[in-house]
Amino acid sequence: MLKLKWLTAAVLAAILLAGCAGQEDTADSGTEESQDRPDEQTGEGADSGGTKGNSAEEAAEEKEADSEDGQVPAAAEPAEPLYELNEANWSFQPIGDAEPKAALLTFDDAPDKHALEMAKTLKELDAPAIFFVNGHFIDTDEEKAVLKEIHEMGFPIGNHTMSHPNLQQIPEDAQREEILGVNEIVEQVTGEKPKFFRAPFGVNTDFTRQLAADEGMLLMNWTYGFDWEPAYQNAEALADIMVNTEYLNNGANLLMHDREWTAAALPKIVQGLRDKGYTLIDPATIKMPEKAQ
The missing domain is CATH 3.20.20.370 (Glycoside hydrolase/deacetylase)
Known part of the structure; x- marks a missing residue:
């Protein structure tokens, strides 16, 4: 009877230890994944690069449109000799x-x-x-x-x-x-x-x-x-x-x-x-x- 009780206790302890080990593996995995992601609050990383690219494209399009409309400011003309x-x-x-x-x-x-x-x-x-x-x-x-x-x-x-x-x-x-x-x-x-x-x-x-x-x-x-x-x-x-x-x-x-x-x-x-x-x-x-x- 006593041997049966000790055997049961040993089995329960093994189950608990296996569960704890699984939780630690999950926590470590989650930490490593979070380090690879862009910072969603600051916009650093891939999203930030995408935003800069859009601004440059828009600026180029606006400049081209101004040139076609003749709205680009001309260089200042020299003063007429007096x-x-x-x-x-x-x-x-x-x-x-x-x-x-x-x-x-x-x-x-x-x-x-x-x-x-x-x-x-x-x-x-x-x-x-x-x-x-x-x-x-x-x-x-x-x-x-x-x-x-x-x-x-x-x-x-x-x-x-x-x-x-x-x-x-x-x-x-x-x-x-x-x-x-x-x-x-x-x-x-x-x-x-x-x-x-x-x-x-x-x-x-x-x-x-x-x-x-x-x-x-x-x-x-x-x-x-x-x-x-x-x-x-x-x-x-x-x-x-x-x-x-x-x-x-x-x-x-x-x-x-x-x-x-x-x-x-x-x-x-x-x-x-x-x-x-x-x-x-x-x-x-x-x-x-x-x-x-």
């Missing part, structure tokens, strides 16, 4: 019915210490201008960021050579490096090459004239400027002479620099020119030379 450089006196003469009583603002030796401040002042005054840059002022990341900000405010960047030498005193290979080096840096930072070239001290050579033409740049000097002279290195005196000089005439090409006193004088210079009835020439409306082939 002024042409007169190399006899480096002023600008009107083309057609353009306003003859006009003047161009330009700034050399940028961006040294005050160019960004000057650009912001000009922007507030809605006054267009060209900033001519030197390569040694754009050789750090911080200086390049300043150059980019000036350009993004809408001011064209001109070429004023890498190190501001007298171009007549260096060989042609060095002249090339001085000019093309600036073009390369400016294009890298802003996305476009300079369209204007001004030689330091206004001194050009036959070689630099041809190089500027080959690069499609307009070579210019200036009509007048005063901010490098000791007598005009203060805001009041500079603002007065820039507006009241006898050299201010139709198409005047005004030369200024990245200087503290020039930055301080800018509001009065701009207002003084406008009070005298002068329109400030937008560089985008200046006729450019055809690039040499």
Whole structure:
């Protein structure tokens, strides 16, 4: 009798152990399957890829439909030339019915210490201008960021050579490096090459004239400027002479620099020119030379 009881107990224990083992196998199998499935809540996996594919197809179809309907926006057209450089006196003469009583603002030796401040002042005054840059002022990341900000405010960047030498005193290979080096840096930072070239001290050579033409740049000097002279290195005196000089005439090409006193004088210079009835020439409306082939 006792042996029968022990035998019955052993059989029951074996059945229970077999049942537990089956439950563990089922649980493990379910866990492995869940790891292979895409996450239904986040959409990662196959469903996510399908959604991206549909969006791309829809976008392509919409773009094609717009093209067929002629609704794709066209690239912006360049401004119509309104002024042409007169190399006899480096002023600008009107083309057609353009306003003859006009003047161009330009700034050399940028961006040294005050160019960004000057650009912001000009922007507030809605006054267009060209900033001519030197390569040694754009050789750090911080200086390049300043150059980019000036350009993004809408001011064209001109070429004023890498190190501001007298171009007549260096060989042609060095002249090339001085000019093309600036073009390369400016294009890298802003996305476009300079369209204007001004030689330091206004001194050009036959070689630099041809190089500027080959690069499609307009070579210019200036009509007048005063901010490098000791007598005009203060805001009041500079603002007065820039507006009241006898050299201010139709198409005047005004030369200024990245200087503290020039930055301080800018509001009065701009207002003084406008009070005298002068329109400030937008560089985008200046006729450019055809690039040499």
